[in-house]
Amino acid sequence: MSLSRRKTLALLGGGAIVAATTTVGYDITRLPQTAGLPWTQAGQYDDPRMRALSWAILAPNPHNRQPWMVDLSQPDTAVLYVDPDRLLPHTDPFNRQITIGLGCFLEVLRMAALQDGLDVDFDLFPDGSDPDALDTRPVAICRFAQSVAAPDPLFAHVPNRRSLKEPFDITRAVPDAALASIFSAAIHGSVTSTTNAQVDVDEMRILSREALRIEIETPRTYKESVDLFRIGRYEVDADPDGIAFTGPMFEGLSRAGMFNREIALDTSSTAYQQGLMAVYANTDTAMGYVWQVTPTNTREDQIRAGQDWVRINLAATALGIATQPLSQALQEYHEMQGSYADIHRRLAPEGGTVQMWARLGYGPQTPASPRWPLEEKIVG
Known part of the structure; x- marks a missing residue:
């Protein structure tokens, strides 16, 4: 699951933000030093x-x-x-x-x-x-x-490539010519399709919203994401992977004890319910879609789907179009079976495996995701 950093503030109650960010001073404005x-x-x-x-x-x-x-x-x-x-x-x-x-x-x-x-x-x-x-x-x-x-x-x-986890501009359509350029970027064998038709967009927004709801409301899958939260610049620099929350608001909320992994997991609160509605803003603002299907589902198929996916992502970046993978409905655990079947009926009616499905649109510029140094990944 990819939770919008901005939207996660709704989990905490907006009224706390000003109080939190005015109590800890200059240090909260600093960004991670090494993760980028x-x-x-x-x-x-x-x-x-x-x-x-x-x-x-x-x-x-x-x-x-x-x-x-x-x-x-x-x-x-x-x-x-x-x-x-x-x-x-x-x-x-x-x-x-x-x-x-x-x-x-x-x-x-x-x-x-x-x-x-x-x-x-x-x-x-x-x-x-x-x-x-x-x-x-x-x-x-x-x-x-x-x-x-x-x-x-x-x-x-x-x-400049990103996977944008923010709402898109619903006043800007994704042009047909852009879809054609994105479509043509895939060269490694996955069957790529795109759409910006309003009837498709409306239907797929509903499908992606429901899958997101299931992932968040399934305790173990939601916790898997929350366990990977990196809150504040010190955590991000120490563990530059997972889901990063940085910037003055998150620094302030964290230091004031108003945002941590335990709070994020409290699904009984009113703030959590408000936050659940807030994260739907991403799925509900899709302005087009791209997806990839492979006839079989071998490891080689999955590798080649990844090769094509990053090319699609880069082609969209070249056009100023944002992408965000919608992985939830494609996940293969028990609670997601219904959504998995629905999206496969919709996107792969003749069979095969939907390897990637992503929303397209125009959105704000965001920082690059943290990375471990290359030297940490060399084992021989």
Whole structure:
């Protein structure tokens, strides 16, 4: 689940904000000091593999878990593994979404290497894979070699790419021409579709709202998100992953004892009910949609869906269009079965697996998500 940072204030009661932010002084205005450094340090390494990897770690991934580990012990090679401590067992029980995030990583790696005149050949799951869970076997052996291929123009938009978790501007339609550009960005085999038709938008807003409600009202799946809250700049710098809440309001509320994980989990309060309505503002302001379907649901399918998803995200970024994945209805746990069936009937009537579904629109600029330093992800 992705809770809008702004909307989460409703969980706490708006009247508390001014009091909280006026009691702790200048320090609350400061932002995280180290969590954003990987965005400014990308590309600043001597080893071309490290240069490419420094861009790859900026790829989108579920709940910003950054589940990648890389072994560089072999020359001209990077071996990608998943970090088993960074899975989402409740909302992503079969690790499908995590695998898609690894596909995003590989695609940004490929594009970054091309900037240096290098091609990357991916040997996916060379030792096999388990459809029920990722394990310690390699996800991909990445072999670097000289290339004469032209750089990928989408790479230029990696620094500005976001997954926007704010309401969109309902006065601005997503043009047909923009949908066509977004559609054409997918090149790795997932069947991509888009819509901005009002009848589709109205129906999909309802579907996404219901799935969001289920995830929030299912205790274990909601807690999985809340456990990943990073509240205030000290927490974000210490653990630059998960769901970050920074800025003066959150600093003030946290220090005044008005916002913490325990408060966020109190679903019996009136403030919580108000907050539940507030987070619907994201789903209710979608102005278009894009989705990807694969005929089968192998690990290789999931990787390629991730490669295409980050390209879609970058193509939208190039046009000034915001995207936000709507992962809830695609999740494979018991309480979500009805929504999962509904969205598959709607988006994949001829069969297959809906790998990604996202809303499109125009929204505000937001800071980049925190990242662990690349050196923390190198294991050999």
